[in-house]
Amino acid sequence: MLVVKNLSKRFGKTTVLKNINLVVNKKDRVAIIGSSGCGKSTLLRCINQIETPSDGKVLFEGIPLNDKETDINKIRIKMGMVFQQFNLFPHLKVIDNIILAPVKLGILKKDEAIKKAKELLNKIGLSEKINNYPKELSGGQMQRVAIIRALMLDPELMMFDEPTSALDPKMKLEVLDLMKDLGKTGLTMIVVTHEMQFVKDFANRVIFMENGEIIEEGSPKDIFNNPKSKELKEFLENICI
Amino acid sequence: MLDSLYQTLIYDNRYLYFLEGLKNTLIIAFFAVILGIIIGIIISLIRNYHDKTNKLKILNFLAKCYVNIIRGTPVILQLMIIYYVIFASVDINIIIVGILAFGINSGAYVSEIIRAGINSIDKGQLEAGYSLGLNYSKIMRFIIFPQAIKNILPALGNEFITLLKETSVGAYIGIVELTKASDIIASRTYDYFLPLIVVAIIYLLLTIVLSKLVNLMERKLDNVSS
Numbered sequence: 001m002l003v004v005k006n007l008s009k010r011f012g013k014t015t016v017l018k019n020i021n022l023v024v025n026k027k028d029r030v031a032i033i034g035s036s037g038c039g040k041s042t043l044l045r046c047i048n049q050i051e052t053p054s055d056g057k058v059l060f061e062g063i064p065l066n067d068k069e070t071d072i073n074k075i076r077i078k079m080g081m082v083f084q085q086f087n088l089f090p091h092l093k094v095i096d097n098i099i100l101a102p103v104k105l106g107i108l109k110k111d112e113a114i115k116k117a118k119e120l121l122n123k124i125g126l127s128e129k130i131n132n133y134p135k136e137l138s139g140g141q142m143q144r145v146a147i148i149r150a151l152m153l154d155p156e157l158m159m160f161d162e163p164t165s166a167l168d169p170k171m172k173l174e175v176l177d178l179m180k181d182l183g184k185t186g187l188t189m190i191v192v193t194h195e196m197q198f199v200k201d202f203a204n205r206v207i208f209m210e211n212g213e214i215i216e217e218g219s220p221k222d223i224f225n226n227p228k229s230k231e232l233k234e235f236l237e238n239i240c241i
Numbered sequence: 242m243l244d245s246l247y248q249t250l251i252y253d254n255r256y257l258y259f260l261e262g263l264k265n266t267l268i269i270a271f272f273a274v275i276l277g278i279i280i281g282i283i284i285s286l287i288r289n290y291h292d293k294t295n296k297l298k299i300l301n302f303l304a305k306c307y308v309n310i311i312r313g314t315p316v317i318l319q320l321m322i323i324y325y326v327i328f329a330s331v332d333i334n335i336i337i338v339g340i341l342a343f344g345i346n347s348g349a350y351v352s353e354i355i356r357a358g359i360n361s362i363d364k365g366q367l368e369a370g371y372s373l374g375l376n377y378s379k380i381m382r383f384i385i386f387p388q389a390i391k392n393i394l395p396a397l398g399n400e401f402i403t404l405l406k407e408t409s410v411g412a413y414i415g416i417v418e419l420t421k422a423s424d425i426i427a428s429r430t431y432d433y434f435l436p437l438i439v440v441a442i443i444y445l446l447l448t449i450v451l452s453k454l455v456n457l458m459e460r461k462l463d464n465v466s467s
Contacts, residue, residue, distance in 0.1 A: 045368075048371075048372060050368050050371055050372065073374050073375065073376050074374065075374075076371060076372060076373070077373075077374035080372070080373075081369075081372035083365060083368070083369065083372075085363075085365050087366060087368065087369035089366065089369070089384055089388075090388065091387050091388050091391075100375075100383060101373035101374060101375060104375065104379050105374055105375065105379075146369075150372070150373070
């Protein structure tokens with residue numbers, strides 16, 4: 001479903017991504033791990049073109065995304081993204097955060113969108129927060145609302161950019177649990193994270209990156225129990241698990 | 242004192258000059274503010290869109306020139322150039338000349354205020370908007386602008402108060418606004434004190450009302466979100 005070919009990204013003279021090749025199939029749950037600053041987040045941002053790749057191609061269901069002819073806004077509807085800092089819209093209530101995109105894009109009528117939003121909020125137990133503003137929620141609640149906001153568009157692929165890095169341990173759990181539930185529904189997901197236990201439980205594929213390159217790729221078992229490269233061994237020693 | 246007040250306001254229905262001046266001042270200020278806002282929004286959007294996407298290079302260059310020229314020359318010169326040069330051979334209502342001159346002038350300042358307001362919003366908001374499939378204009382309308390307007394309201398209020406007072410420059414090309422009205426009356430009574438004090442008080446009342454309105458809006462926006 002998603003193919004990344006020879007992708008590179010440079011900011012000025014610094015190379016952040018070097019020749020990345022990656023294929024994500026339907027129903028894959030891909031975890032991307034690696035030390036901070038290794039280009040994990042930039043890779044996600046290059047996939048949905050929030051960052052423009054310097055070289056290479058990103059194909060989503062065969063459509064080249066970094067092509068001038070492609071209407072990237074239409075594609076982004078199918079690729080949800082969740083950010084480390086949640087990025088909820090602070091001037092809008094929870095419900096308006098959630099229904100903004102589907103209504104303004106003309107995908108759902110307002111009452112349909114509200115109905116769908118209520119169902120989703122109900123599922124994650126946040127129904128009573130429907131008329132609150134984001135600042136009145138806890139971090140974990142905000143992130144779960146952000147996830148729902150992306151789910152409203154029925155994305156085929158969901159990308160998570162360190163979704164729990166700004167949260168304390170208890171809140172991390174509620175977000176990670178929601179993500180596990182999503183994985184069980186068969187949604188294709190790419191998650192950049194530092195939560196190794198979660199990666200073991202959740203992912204069917206793990207990608208290890210260092211200095212803007214993919215060093216190793218495999219099942220969680222391969223990666224954690226049988227690391228091949230020196231870099232991965234060092235990385236796993238440093239995080240002591 | 243009473244006699245001089247009588248001479249200034251009542252005799253010969255002179256208060257009508259003040260009313261005429263007040264009316265023209267208000268008309269010019271009101272429409273110039275609207276014109277300034279429209280120009281300001283357009284210019285700031287051109288410049289922001291260019292900053293974000295590197296497109297619209299020529300328009301961005303023109304917008305920059307406009308802002309620099311307007312901010313770099315006195316408003317009285319701009320007014321005279323519009324009246325004596327651009328509309329030299331055209332029979333045009335002088336009030337409209339005033340609205341155009343002050344609106345074009347204010348637009349440059351308003352555009353910088355709005356630009357600062359847009360830049361004050363965390364770029365994660367734009368990215369979240371993009372990630373939801375929204376395009377630039379929808380993100381601006383529904384996400385960035387509503388947040389920016391709250392941050393820039395004090396600066397905008399300031400600009401409108403400045404504009405209201407600046408319309409007095411219109412007297413220079415013969416627009417009968419408040420300042421000109423006081424001048425006309427003073428030239429008849431040979432007494433400058435009262436006419437000037439009267440218009441000063443009127444300006445003061447107008448700006449007090451205006452800043453109260455801005456305060457009210459600030460509080461209203463504050464209640465809605467923050």
